[in-house]
Amino acid sequence: MTANPLPQIDHDRCTGCHLCVDLCPTSALGQVDGKAVLLYPELCTYCTACEDACPEDAIALPFLIVLAKPPARKPLDRKPSEEKP
Numbered sequence: 001m002t003a004n005p006l007p008q009i010d011h012d013r014c015t016g017c018h019l020c021v022d023l024c025p026t027s028a029l030g031q032v033d034g035k036a037v038l039l040y041p042e043l044c045t046y047c048t049a050c051e052d053a054c055p056e057d058a059i060a061l062p063f064l065i066v067l068a069k070p071p072a073r074k075p076l077d078r079k080p081s082e083e084k085p
Ligand code: SF4
Pocket: 009, 013, 014, 015, 016, 017, 018, 019, 020, 021, 035, 036, 053, 054, 055, 056, 057, 058, 059
């Protein structure tokens, strides 16, 4: 997966109804040979409108989960029970 995931369109499911193409607020989607295609990925804002609207569940928007590093503990964060004798 790339650093910027993009909507994935399953062409086996897509019936070419054109709904996602009509709904896409940035005109990132188009249709080629009767199937929806992300023609302009650079325009996609990842709004999820296409995924929500597709009646065939043909569009999936993968998300990257980035785990943050826990903040370093400062000495003052120590509980009294953790104090050295
Ligand atoms: S809404 Fe779904 S079925 Fe219709 S064109 Fe888009 S991807 Fe294909």
